[in-house]
Amino acid sequence: MGGTHTTDAPLKALLGALIITAVVFLAELIAGVVSGSLALLSDAMHMLSDATGLIIALLAMLIGRRKATDRSTFGHRRVEVVAALFNAVVVTLVVVWILIQAIGRLGSGTEIDTTLMISVAVIGLLANAASALILMGQRHASLNMRGAFLHVITDMLGSVAVIVAGVVIALTGWTAADTLASLAIVALVLPRSLKLLTDSLSVLLNRVPDGIDLQEVERELLEIPHVEDIHDLHVWSTEGVNNLATCHLVIDEGHDSRCGVLDEAQERLRTFGIEHSTIQLEHRDHASHEVVCD
Structure with a gap:
């Protein structure tokens, strides 16, 4: 009701x-x-x-x-x-x-x-x-x-x-x-x-919403333990109210607890008002299979 x-x-x-x-x-x-x-x-x-x-x-x-x-x-x-x-x-x-x-x-x-x-x-x-x-x-x-x-x-x-x-x-x-x-x-x-x-x-035009600094978002994600690199970071809104994000996080080879990295990444994105995110976790040897967006 x-x-x-x-x-x-x-x-x-x-x-x-x-x-x-x-x-x-x-x-x-x-x-x-x-x-x-x-x-x-x-x-x-x-x-x-x-x-x-x-x-x-x-x-x-x-x-x-x-x-x-x-x-x-x-x-x-x-x-x-x-x-x-x-x-x-x-x-x-x-x-x-x-x-x-x-x-x-x-x-x-x-x-x-x-x-x-x-x-x-x-x-x-x-x-x-x-x-x-x-x-x-x-x-x-x-x-x-x-x-x-x-x-x-x-x-x-x-x-x-x-x-x-x-x-x-x-x-x-x-x-x-x-x-x-x-x-x-x-x-x-x-x-x-x-x-x-x-x-x-x-x-x-899927531009980054006002009030969100994409470089600051990237810095926050790179500070997560075991995250070595980040690419294909996109932040946008479909209707001007709710913000969405997608990104690829490269984690170190010896780290197997992916859930911890994922949880931390989503939590940090929420501090920017991004409630819905899609995050791909990968190792560096996966780069040969990637087509990175400019």
Whole structure:
């Protein structure tokens, strides 16, 4: 029972956040068109990209929950990484669109209905705060969940920017504040979308996860008694959360207690957050049978 609850929690969190995001997107889109606020339309487009990303994340999570098969021996959780990559690309494209629109509007003096602009932005802020609370507890469950949580936090900051711009325009009549708010949203969103993009690509390219120094891992393994050499050390993650490792340890000829070396190696790898490892123990005379990976 407890395991089922834990597994379903990220799915329920994503679904709840998606419903809230979709409702706020529609409200901001309509209000942005009616009020003439580019900042509100910019925030609406960001909400649309988030909603799209959440839908893809939901589908990816459903696929990722399928068990490993003879054809997919690592399971299907990497589908979530592909979804996170797609989400990052969509958000980045939306940000570029917002930037182009904001630059084009500089100095135009477009009339803006600040009452509607501020009202909808406040609703958006409250809705994003609710989504953030829903996703907060699950943000470390996967790269997908982390991306969804970061985007909701960014949405909150975007809503604040729209509210501030609306208040400035209402008090001073300086409509350029709306364009500046749009640029502020771009500044908030772009670094996060690019970070999610690079993180997703890093996982898909089987790069060593952040926070793990491969040379330090190698030094730790070489310090194990009776280990003379190490080769084919690989550390990666299939979905951006759990780390895996494989390696070949060359042990001295006179040592027969391989279980002791294996236990010590796995224990040392766990100190780096590597819970799953595949280790081959061999003597030097086995080198002629090896094809060592570069």
